[in-house]
Amino acid sequence: MSKTFKVRVNGQHELTVDPSDGSLLEAMERAGIETRYHCRDGFCGACRTQVKSGDIDYINEPLAIVRPGDCLACCCVPASDLEIDH
Amino acid sequence: MSYSTFNKNQINPLNEPMFFGNSVNVARYDQQKHSIFEKLIEKQISFFWRPEEVDVSRDRVDFQGLTDSEKHIFISNLKYQTLLDSVQGRSPNIALLPIVSIPELETWIETWSFFETIHSRSYTHILRNLFTDPSDVFEDIVINKEIQKRAEDISRYYDDLIFFTQLWQTHGEGDIEVHGEVHHVSMRELKKKLFLCINSVNALEAIRFYVSFACTFAFAERDLMEGNSKIIRLIARDENLHLVSTQNILNLWQYGKDDPEMKEIAEELRDEALAIFMKAVEQEKEWAHYLFRHGSMIGLNEEILCQYVEYIANMRMEAIGFDAPFKQRSNPLPWMNKYLVSDNVQVAPQEAEISSYLVGQIDSAVSASDLGDFEL
Numbered sequence: 001m002s003k004t005f006k007v008r009v010n011g012q013h014e015l016t017v018d019p020s021d022g023s024l025l026e027a028m029e030r031a032g033i034e035t036r037y038h039c040r041d042g043f044c045g046a047c048r049t050q051v052k053s054g055d056i057d058y059i060n061e062p063l064a065i066v067r068p069g070d071c072l073a074c075c076c077v078p079a080s081d082l083e084i085d086h
Numbered sequence: 087m088s089y090s091t092f093n094k095n096q097i098n099p100l101n102e103p104m105f106f107g108n109s110v111n112v113a114r115y116d117q118q119k120h121s122i123f124e125k126l127i128e129k130q131i132s133f134f135w136r137p138e139e140v141d142v143s144r145d146r147v148d149f150q151g152l153t154d155s156e157k158h159i160f161i162s163n164l165k166y167q168t169l170l171d172s173v174q175g176r177s178p179n180i181a182l183l184p185i186v187s188i189p190e191l192e193t194w195i196e197t198w199s200f201f202e203t204i205h206s207r208s209y210t211h212i213l214r215n216l217f218t219d220p221s222d223v224f225e226d227i228v229i230n231k232e233i234q235k236r237a238e239d240i241s242r243y244y245d246d247l248i249f250f251t252q253l254w255q256t257h258g259e260g261d262i263e264v265h266g267e268v269h270h271v272s273m274r275e276l277k278k279k280l281f282l283c284i285n286s287v288n289a290l291e292a293i294r295f296y297v298s299f300a301c302t303f304a305f306a307e308r309d310l311m312e313g314n315s316k317i318i319r320l321i322a323r324d325e326n327l328h329l330v331s332t333q334n335i336l337n338l339w340q341y342g343k344d345d346p347e348m349k350e351i352a353e354e355l356r357d358e359a360l361a362i363f364m365k366a367v368e369q370e371k372e373w374a375h376y377l378f379r380h381g382s383m384i385g386l387n388e389e390i391l392c393q394y395v396e397y398i399a400n401m402r403m404e405a406i407g408f409d410a411p412f413k414q415r416s417n418p419l420p421w422m423n424k425y426l427v428s429d430n431v432q433v434a435p436q437e438a439e440i441s442s443y444l445v446g447q448i449d450s451a452v453s454a455s456d457l458g459d460f461e462l
Contacts, residue, residue: 036401038427039426041429043428045329063122064405065333
């Protein structure tokens with residue numbers, strides 16, 4: 001079993017995420033959190049999410065602009081425990 | 087400062103700003119100052135499609151069955167989109183190519199505009215199928231007051247930049263009199279016009295299409311006008327890419343990663359840029375009002391459409407460094423998303439909801455982690 005990380009979303013949801021299980025966006029969807037997305041392919045930027053603490057890894061390189069402190073949930077996975085605002 | 091189609095000076099494009107540096111000479115893509123534009127070109131080309139690949143013949147029957155208010159909504163949206171893509175199919179080329187200074191951005195602009203012409207061609211494809219003679223629809227685009235209002239705002243920043251670039255290229259900097267009017271042309275002034283123009287285009291790509299997209303997909307939710315919806319899906323996917331490019335240009339300037347003077351201008355004209363975006367939001371809400379003036383359609387009304395405009399505007403504005411100005415944080419039209427997912431465009435052709443079969447498409451379902459076990 002690969003390593004899992006704790007992800008806290010919007011200060012109210014506590015998720016345990018296995019990075020080999022798909023993107024951060026999919027993890028939030030599985031937990032029943034309302035998500036924002038369009039392309040799910042890293043180029044539209046609709047799933048832009050604020051990373052308050054922790055690190056992420058991109059599984060696919062995003063084309064959409066990622067401003068400092070943000071990530072694109074559709075194409076990244078946690079690389080440490082995370083606190084995010086989506 | 088006259089334009090040369092092949093700048094004979096030895097220049098290093100890696101040291102050039104995006105705009106108003108030396109004009110591009112060799113079209114080379116082995117090295118890039120801003121690699122994002124090369125990636126956008128690749129992605130856009132992988133999305134290539136032709137309107138004729140989408141069968142719209144069933145739409146004619148569906149259209150006859152629509153109520154008058156629904157026909158008004160459908161046709162008005164097509165007119166508006168035709169206007170938007172008429173502008174976008176030529177303006178980036180005319181306004182931006184004469185002043186661009188790096189090859190990857192130059193080619194991106196050409197690729198972008200070319201795809202807008204595909205969109206324009208698809209509106210003709212849709213309308214020719216609905217009407218034996220679609221001339222009335224096309225002719226109304228330059229007469230219809232509601233569309234005129236938008237055309238004015240969409241084209242003025244382009245026109246202003248184009249005119250000043252022409253003055254600068256023929257006369258250089260200084261006070262230039264044309265038909266009794268004196269224009270003060272300076273590099274600072276040109277760059278300001280460029281900044282406002284890109285902000286206006288960004289607002290166009292970010293929200294101006296979305297009221298029509300929502301109506302189109304609302305018809306598709308009722309299994310109506312599905313050929314049209316398939317085409318609009320492809321267009322929506324392209325427009326998202328175009329938006330990425332303007333967002334990148336604006337962010338590169340803001341973060342001082344390109345021309346330092348553009349960073350100053352971005353700060354100086356921040357309020358004006360915000361006003362351009364907010365005006366586009368207002369105009370889209372007015373457009374929703376115009377669409378529904380004869381009645382709503384099932385699944386959609388003016389109020390919910392305006393909420394959707396605010397929801398989209400919040401996302402788009404945060405992407406270029408503004409605070410989200412609207413309270414609407416949840417998606418009032420959740421079914422929209424399934425039409426905007428890039429991958430949904432590539433499913434089996436025999437299914438009615440599917441946009442198109444695969445044409446030169448990249449399979450984005452493969453992620454880097456799928457290759458994680460490979461070792462060299």
